[in-house]
Amino acid sequence: MSFQLTHTDPSSRARAGVLTTEHGTIETPVFMPVGTQGSVKAVFGRDLREMKTQILLGNTYHLFIRPGIDDMRTYGGLHKFMNWDGPILTDSGGFQVFSLAPLRKLVEDGVHFRSHISGEPLFLGTKESIGMQVAIGSDIMMVLDECPPWPCEPEPARAAVERTVRWAADCKRIAAELAASEVNRPTKNQLLFGIVQGGSHADLRKECAQRLVEIGFDGYAIGGVSVGEPEPEMMASIEMAEPYLPADKPRYAMGLGQPWQLVELVARGVDMFDCVLPTRMARHGTVYSRDGHFHLKTSPYRLDERPLDPECGCYACKNYTRAYIRHLLKTEEIVGLMLVSLHNSHFYLDFMREVRAAIIAGTFADYRRAFRERYRIPGKNLGEHRSDLKRKNDNE
Structure with missing residues (x-):
């Protein structure tokens, strides 16, 4: 598993690279179609192959709800289940901590919530999030994080950073333990990305990025963007974090965005993007x-x-x-x-x-x-x- 930076642009921070995963290489900058529940809405897998899709995104929260971790293990992972042989990235479920706020309660080791489908009480912590992503067999896993709302005052934003960093370290430890103990994992060599939070506060973005880099991950995402803030503030949040992320690791702006936003974010040094807009619109x-x-x-x-x-x-x-x-x-x-x-x-x-x-x-x-x-x-x-x-x- 590796990331090789191949080209940089002298007029901006734009860059091109190649990310190697167990299920194939990914040429960056790259856009990842969103297959929330194991399917890109209204698009056949055949069509995704024909349009040379390099990597898909799956949603851990929704797959945790349906079909569930036990069924996913029985299916042999998401690649086999949906007949997709290319790379897959899974989010951690952390964004649903934000988007389904009325249905959840944050505690120190995770999130208690009720299923938006059945109302059944459930718990998603670092162990559950990484365990589900291992069962899914994604090539790139994301740490569990807390995505604060916008606007967010410094005190709750700092609390979210502290929880995000603590959970990130737990996720890395759990992923290593499962890699050593589970011999029948669908994907043997899974990458793990950290997620930078901090709201619109430059000092918190910097601190969160630096602390995650100290822990050490295969790549780094910038989260807590496109959560209702004005576009200039969204761009500023990316700029606050990017300088503190390693140049030799891929950078991922989560949940973005419109075409003009992608061009501008590439110019700010971002390598990977996902968004539901193509099919939702x-x-x-x-x-x-x-x-x-x-x-x-x-x-x-x-x-x-x-x-x-x-x-x-x-x-x-x-x-x-x-x-x-x-x-x-x-x-x-x-x-x-x-x-x-x-x-x-x-x-x-x-x-x-x-x-x-x-x-x-x-x-x-x-x-x-x-x-x-x-x-x-x-x-x-x-x-x-x-x-x-x-x-x-x-x-x-």
């Missing part, structure tokens, strides 16, 4: 393209004979018009949301490959500038959007 009729995203259900596309994105080579764009797919969405035909989900997933993966190619070619600064000028958010172009945000490096 597809289910609401939003299409991503190189010219920006647009709402296909609206009337301007009723007679539009162009593909969703004229520069895209996915199955939907090769075979159908915007007018036809709009018709499917308006009549609530399931194939409509499947086609847009397939296209949006294809777009994100292609887009990230373009970013990587630009870093390797030494043209990332030009790519970043051209992207800003071309990509449109409904109602304004991205240049206007970025001007509104008053970012410190708009003139790069």
Whole structure:
């Protein structure tokens, strides 16, 4: 298991690398489609392979609820269960500590909560989180962490950092013990990533990152972002943590994001991303393209004979018009949301490959500038959007 940094960009902190796992190599920067319950919503595994998906994300909390750890062991792990032979990353369940706050109670060694499905009382601690991820057989496991809400005052943010660091050390110890004792694990060589918390407080982000690096992990994630904060604050949280993470380890921004955010986060030194937006937005009729995203259900596309994105080579764009797919969405035909989900997933993966190619070619600064000028958010172009945000490096 290794991470090799192969290229850096002189105009920013952007970088390209190769991460080796038991189930294959991953070329970074990379986008990871989200398969929450062992499936990327409305997209077949066949299609994921055809669009050259390098790695999928599975959700430990949801798989812990259904089908459960015992069944997952019986299935022989998630790779075998869902017939996926590439790398898988699993989150720890920590984000649900945040998102399902009304259903849980934090204690020193984990989280008591009620199942959002059945109401059954359950407990998720470091032992349960790592044990479930071992049963899943993911190539990359995440430590259990506490993701504080936004806004968060310094005192509760510090408490979350203390708990996150303590749990991280426990997770590393438990993972090592299970690696030594469980001979029938689905994946023999699992990586473990730490997660930096600290809210919007620069001193806490720095401290959390440094303490996690002292413990030592195979990679480092920046968590507690995209939890309701304004976009400039989200970018600032990444900037607070990134300088204190080792250059020879992969960096992962959790739960992000929109295409323009990914370009900017790559420029800030981030290597890995995941987000539900490609398929979630597809289910609401939003299409991503190189010219920006647009709402296909609206009337301007009723007679539009162009593909969703004229520069895209996915199955939907090769075979159908915007007018036809709009018709499917308006009549609530399931194939409509499947086609847009397939296209949006294809777009994100292609887009990230373009970013990587630009870093390797030494043209990332030009790519970043051209992207800003071309990509449109409904109602304004991205240049206007970025001007509104008053970012410190708009003139790069």
